[in-house]
Amino acid sequence: MKDVSELFWQASPAELKQGYRYDGAAGVYICLICGETFADGVVYRHGDLLYEARKYVAVHIAASHQSVFAFLVGLDRKLTGLTDHQKALLELFYDGRSDAEVAKELGAGSVSTVRNHRFALREKQKQAKVFLAIMELLAERAPKKSGFIDLPRGTRNVDERFAITAEENEKILAACLPQGPDGPLALFPAKEKKRLAILRHIVKYFDPTATYSEKEVNAILKRFYDDYVLLRRYLVDYGFMDRTADGGKYWIKL
Template sequence: MGNLPEQFWQASLAELKQGFCHDRTSDTFLCLLCGHRIADGVIYRHGDQLYEAKKYMAIHIAESHGSPFHSLLQLDKKLIGLTEHQKSLLELFYAGHSDSDVAQALQAGSTSTIRNHRFSLREKQKQAKIFLAIMELLAEQPPKKPSFIDLPPSHQPPDRRFAITEQENAKILATYFQAGADGPLDHFPQKEKKRVAIIRQLATHFAPQQTYTEKEVNDILKPLYHDYVLLRRYLIEYGFLDRTADGSAYWRKS
């Protein structure tokens, strides 16, 4: 398989399983396996049948890549962490073969040996799920030091990790606010520099010199992203909102 589209690494698990995603910015369906795009809202002919764009992309996946399962399985070992033997096992399991059939096909010992391989792969699945949760929690952890993104250059310290140009900021917002800068937020980035740009944009939903209750803050953030508590925490941590010690009042910092 050739180079994967950039969107492959931003895709959800559900999108990886189907092999494509919907790009709201261009209103197209994008094949995550080869980068092929088709416009949404168009009817496509395949043989004697007419198909809507989403179904037609599924046909493209089947004809060009076989299936998302086999395409993902053929990725480089450094990407999926599977040996060739494990790949062969998974292909046979996916085809519905019994443990005894797999043992005979691979000449890999007894049925109990294959059963142990199944168990090991399930354990790997559990470990992967926990690792993903750990990495997502790590990505959500706010910095211990405040961002200096809004300070003028003369007042900023030498570390300018969070400095963002207007061009960079516009690109980040277009990527994560695909329905427009006013939201909603499609997904929350893992890179801190991008998170700062997102949080700064979210802060514009709060009027300067106005005080909000926690419920009012939540009501503003809920339509913007499902994890509104995370957004509220980051607005505080990055210094865009402040609050009283008991959390009874919030306000936008100038």
């Protein structure tokens, strides 16, 4: 199965479609497929042509990974939910083949059979949209459990798996912050339950009534972890913080 980075799962649907995301703090475009970065303001050469970073990352994806579509379709069934037959159909549809050509290529029977496959895939798309909306509503509605530490309103993926007692919270902080609550982190935990405990602790170092620039956020996070960009992204992704569309201003979500 192809490896998929944590950055891949943090990306929005729009970023997944384009295959890269822009990190404003670091000033780089990041390929979501391989993690290679391209610095904003730098000119890159491909053959006889020169490209600015934003355009070059798309060139890189085409040259190194064929296409975003090819990468996504090639992911394991556990990640896509697609059978091998459905993947083959999608690849031919993506190439612009007619229903008759697809039927001949796959030996799929009649043209009407291929049309039925197209219909089934469109139905799968509709179901995915509905399921996503259901899970987001569920996350917002999940009941709080008495005796457990609460997460901020709007925090994603809040359910029983991530409920945590005060005692558990103290153990996690002691293990990850051996030099004390002010940092630095000895490690940033991979398990989501522990990760949320760390983020919940770190967000306390921000004034809930203040608005911060990206540099000010970074300055606070640096005391905890060298990869402050990762911490900042998680604080936003998990709903502890919010920001303007351009990433210029940050604030605590109450």
